[in-house]
Structure formats: C-alpha cells, structure tokens
Amino acid sequence: MFQSLKRSSDPETDSNHSSKRLCKFNSTWLSKYTWLNKVHGDDKKALCTLCNKSFTITHGGESDVKKHAQGVQHAKCQRDTNQNSVMSSFLTTQNSKSFDDITAAEVSQVYHAVQHEQSYRSLDCMIKLNSQIFKDCEIGKKMSCGRTKAEAIVTEVLAPASAEDTLRDLESISYFSVASDASNHGNTKVSL
Numbered sequence: 668m669f670q671s672l673k674r675s676s677d678p679e680t681d682s683n684h685s686s687k688r689l690c691k692f693n694s695t696w697l698s699k700y701t702w703l704n705k706v707h708g709d710d711k712k713a714l715c716t717l718c719n720k721s722f723t724i725t726h727g728g729e730s731d732v733k734k735h736a737q738g739v740q741h742a743k744c745q746r747d748t749n750q751n752s753v754m755s756s757f758l759t760t761q762n763s764k765s766f767d768d769i770t771a772a773e774v775s776q777v778y779h780a781v782q783h784e785q786s787y788r789s790l791d792c793m794i795k796l797n798s799q800i801f802k803d804c805e806i807g808k809k810m811s812c813g814r815t816k817a818e819a820i821v822t823e824v825l826a827p828a829s830a831e832d833t834l835r836d837l838e839s840i841s842y843f844s845v846a847s848d849a850s851n852h853g854n855t856k857v858s859l
Contacts, residue, residue, distance in 0.1 A: 690728035700732060702745075717744040765805060773812045777820045787814040 691710045696703055706712040711725045713732060718741055724731040735741055776797075780790040794812045801807030812820070837843060 689725045690731075692724060693729070696729060696732060700736070703732060715741060715744075717741060717748055765809070768806050769809050772806050772810055773816075774820055774824060776810070776812060777817045778825060780817070781821060781825065787817045790814075790817050 689711065692705045692713055694705070696713075697705075702715055702717045704714040704716055706714050706721050709721075711723060712721045713724050713735075714721045715735060720740075722731065722735050727734065773794075776794060777790065780787075780793070785793075791813045794810055797807055798810060
C-alpha cells in the first residue's frame, strides 16, 4: 500500500499520467463537424468557423466540441449562416459570362448616348424600349440602366478611360496646342 502511494507521487509517473489525460485535436472531427478547424500551432484547441472563436479541447476532447455546438452563441451563428445562405440564393453570381455580357451592353448603350449627346432620361427610355423589342434576347431583357446608373458609368468608367487615352496620346506626340474661338460672345470680355 505504501509502495503504490510512493509511485503515484513519483514526478516521472505524474507527468506521464497527466499527458495521457490531455486531449488533442483529432483530424477525423473535420469531416463530422464542417464548421470545425484546427488552431494552427496549438493542437489542444479547436476553432469554430461559424463563431470565429477558438476553444480548448484538452479535458473533454470531442465532448468539448459537442458542448460548444450546443452553446447559445453557436446556435445563433448557425441560424444566421442558414439565413444568409437562403438570401444568397436570390443574388446572381457576379463572375458569370451573362453578367459580363449585360454589363458590356449597358456600357455600350451609355457610350452611344454620350457620343450622340443624348440625355440620361432618353437613355433610360431607350433601355426600356430595347428590353421590350428584344424580348427573346436574354441580355436585352436583363439590361437596366436608369439615369443614376448611366451617370455613374459616365463619371466612373468612361470619363477616366477617356482621360487616360487622351493623356497617353499627348505623351506620344511632341507638339500640341489648344485653341478657343471666343468671337461669338459679342461685348463680353473673355479672358483665357
């Protein structure tokens, strides 16, 4: 009896005994719990990707993972994720080929309107008319470009591209001049 007490107080057996009791991350949990990841550099912790929190698994192992999954915060994050996935089904993917084609058609229509000095209101009407005329065309049906979108395309896309092209052209030539005809102002003095 005294020998067994002596052995349990031996520091060598105590360290082996405590290291056996500590749980480490098990990679098989990754397939069972899709929201679970390993914390890099610490195999005694797990990371919940839903809650974005790490928690210790040293004492309970998988039961610590299950305990976290039953927590209030995790349940709320799970519910929010499910709602967001439902909402994402209403949104179109922005990298699709049809999205690029629709965008190109809208920018082309705006460019055409600017070239022919048409107003944004007439462009809005023309886009609506095109969607009615080209009912069998997927791009024509999905085009939508009102006044504000047309203005944004002009100021944020076409104008900067035009300015860059002009500057590039001016850099490649050695001489240029700017002339202005101010003779049609009558009595008004014009200073340049």
